[in-house]
Amino acid sequence: MSYTIIVFVKQVPDTQNISGDAMKPDGTVNRQALPAIFNPEDLNALELALQLKDRYGAKVVAATMGPPNAAEVLRDALCRGADEAVLLTDRAFAGADTLATSYALTCCAKAIGNFDLILCGRQAIDGDTAQVGPQIAEKLALPQISYVENVVEMEGKSVTARRAIEGGYEILKSPLPALFTVIDANDPRPKNAVRIMKYKKAKTKSEASKAADPAAEMAKLEAKGLVIKEWSAADVNADVNRIGFAGSPTKVKQIMSVVLAAGDYKSVEATEAGVSNLVHELIEDHTLG
Secondary structure: OOOOEEEEEEEEOHHHHHOOOOOOOOOEEHHOOOEEEHHHHHHHHHHHHHHHHHHHHOEEEEEEEOOOHHHHHHHHHHHHHHEEEEEEEEEEHHOOHHHHHHHHHHHHHHHHOOOEEEEEEEOOOOOOOOOOHHHHHHHHHHOOEEEEEEEEEOOEEEEEEEEOOEEEEEEEEEEEEEEEOOOOOOOOOOOOOHHHHHHHHEHHHHHHOOOOHHHHHHHHHHOOEEEEEEOOOOOOOOOOOOOOOOOOOOOOOOOOOOOOOOOOOOOOOHHHHHHHHHHHHHOOOOOOO
């Protein structure tokens, strides 16, 4: 039996490079101020999908919601082994919280259709909420397994997975279709050299429109299987009142810039006498004793 697996991925700002310009006055992330990377646990979800492709011949569809330049994360996914890519992009999606994001991705999954499994990273490093995957499962009325480490078996219309729990793991069996959120329990494969040579040329319709002859460029891309599908809110029949700012009940009330200043300190000699004096001082000011 052949399976179709959707992997929802996200291009995120590299939170290891946070600066004072990382947030906008309205409380949203200033993504232009930070380098963009492939969300780490989404890479783990993609790797799990590719392992299932290797084992069962599954078709892997990578999809993301974001601005036009988020197509880069989809090219990355194609270079690693994904078969198709979908970019959900529209100015109406901007400013989405987890509720609006999960609704938009639910619409995307319905537009892709006929899927057997949806894989998401446990959480994105720009929010750390771990809410989007479970919310998609709820909206699609799918059984879900969170904190998945690997898939033990897929057979017919069921799947058995191993999930991490505190102090150990569980083995759970679920009917298909289902949704899993995946943790960093595997080593994502690197981009394949042959696929890089091919899919580095993959483009969305918006990217192709910048060519001297957009129609000819699109025809060439379609002939070579290098089109990254580009869908708007209308293309996936999304209710504009449930996406972006309009569909986001979460609002940022205040942003504070916290500056950690160095306090007073005392240097202690690394000798027996130095340590003894320190201990006596701590006893005298009641820190110890």
